[in-house]
Amino acid sequence: xPLLELKNVSKHFxxxxxxxxxxxxxxxxxxxxxxxxxxxxxxxxxxxIAGNFRPTHGALQMEGRDLSMHRPVEARQHGxxxxxxxxxxxxxxxxxxxxxxxxxxxxGIGPFRVLDYAAMYRHAGRIFAELRSETRPRxxxxxxxxxxxxxxxxxxxxxxxxxxxxxxxxxAAISVRQVAQVLNxxxxxxxxxxxxxxxxxxxxxxxxxxxxxxVLRRGRKVADKSxxxxxxxxxxxxxxxxxxxxx
Amino acid sequence: xxxxFDDEIKRAxxxxxxxxxxxxxxxxxxxxCFACIFLSFATNSxxxxxxxxxxxxxxxxxxxxxxxxxxxxxxGGIDLSVGSVLCLCSMILAxxxxxxxxxxxxxxxxxxxALLIGAxxxxxxxxxxxxxxxxxxxxxxxxxSLAMVASNNTVVFQFGPDHDKxxxxxxxxxxxxxxxxxxxxxxxxxxxxxxxxxxxFGRYVFAIGGNEHAAIVTGVPVRRTKVAVYMISALSxxxxxxIETGWLGAVTTNLGAGMELxxxxxxxxxxxxxxxxxxxxxxxxxxxxxxxxxxxxxxxLGISAFWQGTFVGTFIIVAVAFDRIRNFRxxx
Numbered sequence: 001x002p003l004l005e006l007k008n009v010s011k012h013f014x015x016x017x018x019x020x021x022x023x024x025x026x027x028x029x030x031x032x033x034x035x036x037x038x039x040x041x042x043x044x045x046x047x048x049i050a051g052n053f054r055p056t057h058g059a060l061q062m063e064g065r066d067l068s069m070h071r072p073v074e075a076r077q078h079g080x081x082x083x084x085x086x087x088x089x090x091x092x093x094x095x096x097x098x099x100x101x102x103x104x105x106x107x108g109i110g111p112f113r114v115l116d117y118a119a120m121y122r123h124a125g126r127i128f129a130e131l132r133s134e135t136r137p138r139x140x141x142x143x144x145x146x147x148x149x150x151x152x153x154x155x156x157x158x159x160x161x162x163x164x165x166x167x168x169x170x171x172a173a174i175s176v177r178q179v180a181q182v183l184n185x186x187x188x189x190x191x192x193x194x195x196x197x198x199x200x201x202x203x204x205x206x207x208x209x210x211x212x213x214x215v216l217r218r219g220r221k222v223a224d225k226s227x228x229x230x231x232x233x234x235x236x237x238x239x240x241x242x243x244x245x246x247x
Numbered sequence: 248x249x250x251x252f253d254d255e256i257k258r259a260x261x262x263x264x265x266x267x268x269x270x271x272x273x274x275x276x277x278x279x280c281f282a283c284i285f286l287s288f289a290t291n292s293x294x295x296x297x298x299x300x301x302x303x304x305x306x307x308x309x310x311x312x313x314x315x316x317x318x319x320x321x322x323g324g325i326d327l328s329v330g331s332v333l334c335l336c337s338m339i340l341a342x343x344x345x346x347x348x349x350x351x352x353x354x355x356x357x358x359x360x361a362l363l364i365g366a367x368x369x370x371x372x373x374x375x376x377x378x379x380x381x382x383x384x385x386x387x388x389x390x391x392s393l394a395m396v397a398s399n400n401t402v403v404f405q406f407g408p409d410h411d412k413x414x415x416x417x418x419x420x421x422x423x424x425x426x427x428x429x430x431x432x433x434x435x436x437x438x439x440x441x442x443x444x445x446x447x448f449g450r451y452v453f454a455i456g457g458n459e460h461a462a463i464v465t466g467v468p469v470r471r472t473k474v475a476v477y478m479i480s481a482l483s484x485x486x487x488x489x490i491e492t493g494w495l496g497a498v499t500t501n502l503g504a505g506m507e508l509x510x511x512x513x514x515x516x517x518x519x520x521x522x523x524x525x526x527x528x529x530x531x532x533x534x535x536x537x538x539x540x541x542x543x544x545x546x547x548l549g550i551s552a553f554w555q556g557t558f559v560g561t562f563i564i565v566a567v568a569f570d571r572i573r574n575f576r577x578x579x
Contacts, residue, residue: 073466088464090457092524093450101454102466104447114445156465 001064003028003195004049004080004164009058011044018044020219021058026164026195031186033206033227034199036216037239042199045216046166049197050082051075079163083170087153089141095148096124096137099155127155131188133181146174147181154185157194165189166197171205183209203232215239215246222246271518271566272530278562279537282544290547296424298543304426304494306539308333308487309506311432313513313531314439315483320514321443322476323456323523324379328368329484330506331390334498336361336488338394340413341403341498350409350416354489361485362478364390369474379477387507395500404497417493428490432532435486439528452476456523512559513538516566537562 002025011019019041026032036042047053048060051069060067062078069075072082089098100120106113124137133151135144141152150170157165167186171179179202186209189196200206206213206227213230215223215238223230223238223246230246237243267273286293293299312329319326340357344350364386371382406413419427443449451472454462462469484503492498515521516537517530541558545551 072464076466082464084464086460088458088461090454090461090524092453092457097450097454098461101450101461104450106447113447115447115450 002026002061003063004067005061006045006049007059007061009045009048009055009060011041011048011053012056017219019048019055022216022219022221023058024214024221024224026197028163028195029190029193030212031190031196031198031210033210033213034197034216035201035206035213035235035239039218040216040239041219042216043168044219046082046168046197046199049075049080049164050166051080076160079161081157081160081162081165083150083153083157083165083167085168085170085172087149089149089152091142092140094138094140095128095135095144095152095155096120098141098152099124099127099137099159101156103159123159124155127158130158131155131185133185145178147178150174150178150182151185154189157189162194164195164197166199168199169201170198171200171202179205203235206235207232217241270527270530271569272527272533274569275516275518275530275533275537275566279533279540282537282540286540286544286547290544292547293544298547300420300424300426302539302543303429305543306535307426307428307432308491309509309513309538310532310535311428311435311487311490312480312483312506312510313517313535314435314528315480316510317514317517317519317526317528317531318439318443318452318476319379319480320511320519320521321452321456321523321526322473323459324372324473324476325383325511325521326368326477326480327380327383327507328364328386328390329480329510330503331387331394332361332364332481332484333488333491333503333506334500335364335390335394335397336485337492337498337502338397338403338500340489340492341406342397344406344409344413345403347407350406350412353406353409353413357489358482358485361481361488365478365481366474368481369477372477373470373473391500391504398498398500400500402497402499413493414496415493417490418496428494431486431490435483436528436532439531443528448472448475453524456525509538509559510535512563516562518566 004026006022006024008021008023009019010017010021022045034042044053048055051072051074054070067078090101105116105119107116108114121137128135128137128151131151131154133148135148135151141149170182174182183205186196186198198206198210210227212226213223213235214221215235217239225246234243234246238246312333316326316329336357339360340353343356344353368382368386371377372379417428421427422430443452451462451467454467455469455472459469513534514526514531515534517527517534519526519530538559542555545555545558
């Protein structure tokens with residue numbers, strides 16, 4: 001049974017058909033590269049999975065059950081986490097504070113509760129070790145490299161025990177050396193059985209790590225095939241429209 | 248890279264020293280200590296217990312509001328209405344007590360007014376997304392006008408049956424001869440520091456100032472937190488108003504005029520960053536203390552009080568410039 005299944009999902013904004021009859025399924029531990037030109041419908045699709053938008057037509061199923069979400073918080077409750085392109089980090093806070101932002105561990109009785117710094121440092125440290133990142137929980141995010149910042153944003157998804165992680169252009173703004181670090185972080189997630197949707201413009205990343213590539217063009221799914229059966233040239237053709245549909 | 252490496256070594260060898268020198272409040276504290284030592288030698292009158300008592304009490308009113316202002320500034324906001332809110336709260340207290348009600352009723356009415364004004368500020372800022380500068384500028388005008396309406400623009404100096412209790416509240420000194428306002432200030436500073444560093448609310452205050460968008464997407468209740476922040480700011484002005492009324496023994500409608508700028512100056516000198524995300528309760532006290540020491544010393548040294556603005560203004564600029572220069576030398 002697939003983890004998440006989209007069945008003929010469409011999203012219309014007035015006369016504009018941002019998405020048309022897109023079906024997609026995600027298996028546990030699978031990395032799917034989602035590609036497409038600007039305006040192809042990638043972000044609309046991601047926002048539907050993330051609970052920002054409701055589809056105009058079609059349905060979502062999570063582990064065989066219908067999924068109807070009205071707010072992003074509900075997606076989180078179902079185990080769907082997003083790593084935003086800007087990472088959504090507070091530079092003035094420590095790595096641990098960012099990891100636990102909005103889900104702080106507290107101790108105390110009744111209304112008298114204080115932040116449990118020790119527990120959060122310990123827990124964050126364990127997650128960074130698990131991700132094989134050298135990020136230190138007490139460091140300020142302001143002082144971190146691009147790769148470490150990614151690790152902090154990805155560590156957040158581990159707090160929630162996410163089943164699906166949507167990553168929006170994780171390698172767009174960082175150096176070549178740090179791209180390798182980020183791809184390693186993604187592998188660590190995948191090895192824990194998490195399904196990952198990788199939205200990216202970078203062909204080498206998708207072909208380096210994804211199991212499957214999905215291409216959107218003008219709101220339609222034009223390809224959904226195993227990486228091994230495709231090639232960067234074919235995908236480029238599909239994105240631009242030089243190739244109408246994947247063979 | 249090399250500078251960073253050196254910095255790293257220094258940090259590892261002298262963690263406390265490096266932590267201290269990275270704090271603006273530490274340098275301002277040094278400046279205050281230096282000024283005090285200098286004044287003790289340069290004048291006969293500074294280091295007298297009487298003068299120290301006065302200096303300590305005088306800056307508490309600004310300091311108490313600076314605590315609330317620091318929280319607002321950490322969220323990246325500003326509250327220009329505090330001077331007028333102080334006046335309105337003092338006036339409500341005075342009018343209610345003058346009408347024959349007890350001090351408890353007077354204080355409840357006064358602080359209730361503060362919370363209501365803060366809530367209005369907060370809702371307009373958080374839910375209608377009007378810039379804090381505009382909302383609180385409007386409230387600056389409204390609150391002072393309401394104070395005039397409440398008192399018919401008269402001076403109130405008789406506070407009914409609990410007159411003496413009120414004067415003791417603001418003017419007394421029941422603990423080791425420390426002025427009451429100083430005790431309130433220290434208690435409130437400890438409370439503010441605790442809330443900022445050990446509660447979830449405090450964490451949210453810093454998160455909103457650091458990256459509001461991140462706070463929203465991680466599920467931080469940004470709007471509710473902002474409303475609370477402006478309520479705290481107005482409440483701090485209300486508390487300062489109650490104490491100041493007790494100390495002065497009279498309320499006029501120009502009480503606290505221009506005070507918002509002194510309060511903001513104190514917070515900024517103490518290390519609060521107007522761009523948001525940075526500030527401490529201790530810094531608010533130290534910044535307020537520095538302004539008062541400057542004011543006091545000019546008087547004692549026989550320099551015209553007209554120079555006060557020049558000195559305070561210079562300190563604001565120097566404090567912020569100092570921060571820039573330090574960051575420039577050690578990029579992180």
